Amino acid sequence: MNTLVNVARYHLVDRLQYVVLPVGVTFFAFGVNLAIFSLIPETPEENYSGGLFTLFVFMLVCGAMSMTKSLPFGLALGVSRRSYYLGTLLLVIGLSALYAVGIAVFQVIEDATRGWGLGLNYFRVPWLLDGPWYLTLLTSFVFLLLMFVYGMWYGLIYRRASVVGVVLFGAAQVLVLLGAVLLFSWTDSWAKLGEFFSTLTVGGMTGVLALLVCLAGAGGFATMRRVTV
Amino acid sequence: MLDEGTPLFVQIAEQIADDIAEGSLAEGERVPSTNELAAFYRINPATAAKGINVLADDGLLEKRRGIGMFVAAGARQKLLTDRRQRFAEQYLDPMLIEAKRLGIDDETLISLIRGNGHRNGGPAA
Amino acid sequence: MTPTISTTGLTRRYGDHTALGDVSVDIEEGKITGLLGRNGAGKSTFLRIVTAQEFASAGSVRVFGETPVENERVLRRLVLVREDQQFPDFKVRHALSAASWFYPNWDAELAESLLRDFDLPTKRPIKKLSRGMRSALSITIGLAARAELTLLDEPYAGLDAVARQLFYDRLLDDYSAHPRTILLSTHLIDEVADLLEHVVMIDKGRVVLDAPADELRGTAVTVSGPALAVDDFVAGRRVLHRRKIGSRASVTVAEALDPSAKAKAKALHLKLEPLSLQQLMVHTSNGQTAEEASA
Numbered sequence: 048m049n050t051l052v053n054v055a056r057y058h059l060v061d062r063l064q065y066v067v068l069p070v071g072v073t074f075f076a077f078g079v080n081l082a083i084f085s086l087i088p089e090t091p092e093e094n095y096s097g098g099l100f101t102l103f104v105f106m107l108v109c110g111a112m113s114m115t116k117s118l119p120f121g122l123a124l125g126v127s128r129r130s131y132y133l134g135t136l137l138l139v140i141g142l143s144a145l146y147a148v149g150i151a152v153f154q155v156i157e158d159a160t161r162g163w164g165l166g167l168n169y170f171r172v173p174w175l176l177d178g179p180w181y182l183t184l185l186t187s188f189v190f191l192l193l194m195f196v197y198g199m200w201y202g203l204i205y206r207r208a209s210v211v212g213v214v215l216f217g218a219a220q221v222l223v224l225l226g227a228v229l230l231f232s233w234t235d236s237w238a239k240l241g242e243f244f245s246t247l248t249v250g251g252m253t254g255v256l257a258l259l260v261c262l263a264g265a266g267g268f269a270t271m272r273r274v275t276v
Numbered sequence: 277m278l279d280e281g282t283p284l285f286v287q288i289a290e291q292i293a294d295d296i297a298e299g300s301l302a303e304g305e306r307v308p309s310t311n312e313l314a315a316f317y318r319i320n321p322a323t324a325a326k327g328i329n330v331l332a333d334d335g336l337l338e339k340r341r342g343i344g345m346f347v348a349a350g351a352r353q354k355l356l357t358d359r360r361q362r363f364a365e366q367y368l369d370p371m372l373i374e375a376k377r378l379g380i381d382d383e384t385l386i387s388l389i390r391g392n393g394h395r396n397g398g399p400a401a
Numbered sequence: 402m403t404p405t406i407s408t409t410g411l412t413r414r415y416g417d418h419t420a421l422g423d424v425s426v427d428i429e430e431g432k433i434t435g436l437l438g439r440n441g442a443g444k445s446t447f448l449r450i451v452t453a454q455e456f457a458s459a460g461s462v463r464v465f466g467e468t469p470v471e472n473e474r475v476l477r478r479l480v481l482v483r484e485d486q487q488f489p490d491f492k493v494r495h496a497l498s499a500a501s502w503f504y505p506n507w508d509a510e511l512a513e514s515l516l517r518d519f520d521l522p523t524k525r526p527i528k529k530l531s532r533g534m535r536s537a538l539s540i541t542i543g544l545a546a547r548a549e550l551t552l553l554d555e556p557y558a559g560l561d562a563v564a565r566q567l568f569y570d571r572l573l574d575d576y577s578a579h580p581r582t583i584l585l586s587t588h589l590i591d592e593v594a595d596l597l598e599h600v601v602m603i604d605k606g607r608v609v610l611d612a613p614a615d616e617l618r619g620t621a622v623t624v625s626g627p628a629l630a631v632d633d634f635v636a637g638r639r640v641l642h643r644r645k646i647g648s649r650a651s652v653t654v655a656e657a658l659d660p661s662a663k664a665k666a667k668a669l670h671l672k673l674e675p676l677s678l679q680q681l682m683v684h685t686s687n688g689q690t691a692e693e694a695s696a
Contacts (some may be wrong), residue, residue: 050473050503053502053503056499056502057499057502060489060491060495060498060499061489061490061491061495063490064490116487116489116490117489119486119487119488120486120487120488120489120491120496120499122454123454123481123483123486124499124500124503124504125473125476125477125479125480125503125504126473126476126503127471127472127473127476128471129471130473273456275449275454275455275456276449276454276487282619283615283618283619284595284615284618285615310577311577311578314573314577315570315573315574315577317595318569318570318573318595318596319595319596320433320573320595320596320597320598320614321573321576321577322432322598323595323598323614323615326615370667373667373668
């Protein structure tokens with residue numbers, strides 16, 4: 048366990064990458080949105096900003112970096128691949144939780160100030176982060192985690208198979224989706240799928256995301272086993 | 277300063293033996309430790325240790341537990357006796373071979389020895 | 402005594418290219434062993450497989466009696482200093498802090514002292530260090546880790562002669578004070594020859610020499626003098642190399658000469674020059690090439 052904590056510490060040495068930049072970028076986008084909103088004369092009806100996605104994309108990048116830039120020295124320090132992966136996961140869970148709390152808190156403040164006095168919905172994302180604070184907390188936690196772990200997998204694919212590998216990885220995923228589409232067409236299940244999604248609550252969606260986290264986690268771990276530095 | 281021909285540990289042993297024979301390392305004086313020798317000559321400590329052991333086996337050094345290696349009593353005399361015995365083989369024979377090659381006869385050789393002997397301060401004490 | 406590292410039939414292939422072919426060596430505990438060879442001989446591959454940073458295609462590796470792959474019990478007790486070590490976006494002091502968390506024997510004072518010796522700026526990002534300074538950083542980490550098994554893969558890239566000597570001195574110093582198993586790979590053989598207790602030489606992925614350093618010194622001799630006398634002297638001996646100029650010849654034989662042979666050479670007025678370890682390596686790998694050429 049100590050090793051895993053040390054791996055998390057190891058990543059956090061680069062606080063810029065994992066803390067300063069994500070938070071900074073999020074608030075920068077927030078500030079820009081605020082500025083724009085304070086300038087426009089009227090408040091539009093639907094005034095959701097997609098700005099928060101910057102944070103989620105950033106998590107994808109962080110995940111990839113944790114398995115590319117930081118991996119060689121990490122393994123050089125006598126850590127097994129398993130410990131490195133799990134230790135990084137530990138960090139990622141912690142950061143996701145932290146940022147999820149942040150999002151939830153700011154969402155509450157946003158609601159209380161009726162969109163920061165400008166009617167801006169930055170910390171509230173349509174449908175996904177649109178419910179009560181506890182659902183927002185859970186969903187953002189899982190989604191952030193997913194972005195991280197997905198990014199880690201990409202990073203590992205890059206280490207093992209370089210750019211070609213990453214492209215093939217992306218293509219493979221597209222093929223899987225294509226396969227699913229074909230499957231649905233053949234079994235004529237589009238109606239059922241539509242029903243599933245229309246009745247899917249945010250809670251349910253979160254469950255699906257959690258499943259994807261497990262999938263990406265397992266995939267990344269399997270890819271990790273034969274990575275060399 | 278360490279040449280390629282003789283094994284390193286032999287060279288180490290010879291250096292210390294030279295010091296003893298010359299008198300710069302007195303009997304009962306402490307000999308540098310393995311680590312000190314290693315650091316000084318920039319060689320592996322095991323090699324230095326081997327050199328010391330050669331001298332110890334020859335009875336020229338003695339170990340005092342916990343303190344180190346010391347020059348044994350009578351070491352200098354032993355070395356000088358040993359070297360005198362080898363003098364003929366080491367220095368005399370090559371000279372005689374070379375003299376023969378150059379066609380220098382025995383009388384000329386002896387007068388050369390006498391003449392150069394004066395120049396080089398006479399026979400050793 | 403169990404060897405610290407023991408490989409059997411270790412092989413690593415990259416497609417068509419065999420980086421290591423059937424390497425079976427034992428690296429003994431507590432000695433400074435040199436892993437010698439030309440560039441591209443397979444030394445780095447060997448070290449990376451021993452530390453599980455790379456995987457073998459065939460054969461086995463045992464470190465401290467166990468496989469090093471995914472084995473933290475073993476990995477914790479060793480350190481590999483690589484000249485091409487990739488670092489994250491760290492400053493020098495970050496790398497040292499991180500190392501101190503993972504190495505049980507970490508000596509912070511030694512690290513400080515080495516930083517001073519090598520003149521390494523602690524606050525500078527590693528990205529901005531010159532090649533020599535990066536090597537110095539890796540060396541600092543490697544030595545301060547005081548790992549039971551310390552592996553150094555051509556650690557002196559970019560270091561000038563003065564810095565290299567400093568490295569050798571500090572290595573020897575710390576080894577004398579804290580004996581451990583050291584495996585040092587290099588192609589600058591003459592510089593480290595006297596530090597080695599044992600030598601393993603690799604050429605084109607195969608082990609060509611595996612012997613105590615003392616045995617190797619004086620194993621080959623170059624005999625020079627009048628051609629006829631030289632030829633007479635070397636008749637029946639294993640010749641590595643011949644050179645001729647006018648009526649003089651210079652022949653390298655792969656044999657240690659006993660005192661009677663030396664006396665004979667003296668009588669014939671032949672000059673004897675023992676081969677240095679570096680020259681020995683050159684001849685050994687040339688010998689391999691020659692064998693292949695005639696095959």
